[in-house]
Amino acid sequence: MITGNRALYEQVILEHNKTPRNFREIEDADRKVEGYNPLCGDHFTIFVKLDGDTIADISFSGKGCAISKASASLMTAMLKGKPKSEAETLFNRLHDLVTSNPDDPVDEKALGKLQVFSGVREYPVRIKCATLAWHALAAAFEGKEEVSTE
Numbered sequence: 680m681i682t683g684n685r686a687l688y689e690q691v692i693l694e695h696n697k698t699p700r701n702f703r704e705i706e707d708a709d710r711k712v713e714g715y716n717p718l719c720g721d722h723f724t725i726f727v728k729l730d731g732d733t734i735a736d737i738s739f740s741g742k743g744c745a746i747s748k749a750s751a752s753l754m755t756a757m758l759k760g761k762p763k764s765e766a767e768t769l770f771n772r773l774h775d776l777v778t779s780n781p782d783d784p785v786d787e788k789a790l791g792k793l794q795v796f797s798g799v800r801e802y803p804v805r806i807k808c809a810t811l812a813w814h815a816l817a818a819a820f821e822g823k824e825e826v827s828t829e
């Protein structure tokens with residue numbers, strides 16, 4: 680099942696890397712945080728505009744590998760207009776996915792588009808790529824201005 684979907688998953692990742700969603704800065708962001716991966720030097724800045732507990736707008740800038748950029752792009756696309764709590768829910772699901780055994784079944788319904796990162800399970804070194812932007816967003820909600828994946 681996973682093998683059969685692999686080409687499609689890779690296509691989605693490459694497409695988001697080439698044409699990332701919400702790849703811009705938000706001038707009047709309520710939260711702004713830089714996420715940094717010291718292993719490779721890749722870094723993103725995440726911008727969030729809040730309306731109460733709702734993520735009214737979310738964007739990112741910076742540079743990273745295809746997996747990290749696609750993950751940041753999907754993160755912003757999936758969370759715009761959603762409650763803050765959704766960010767934690769989805770981050771937990773993504774983290775559980777990429778740290779699970781490659782042979783474990785994937786909960787496609789719960790993960791939605793995040794299932795494209797199921798291939799990361801076979802390359803543990805890429806876990807930090809898939810979660811870089813999400814760590815940064817979690818740190819932003821904790822009031823931090825920068826976070827490292829180390």
Ligand code: FES
Nearest residue numbers: 719721744747808
């Ligand atoms: Fe740097 Fe993926 S290689 S975040």
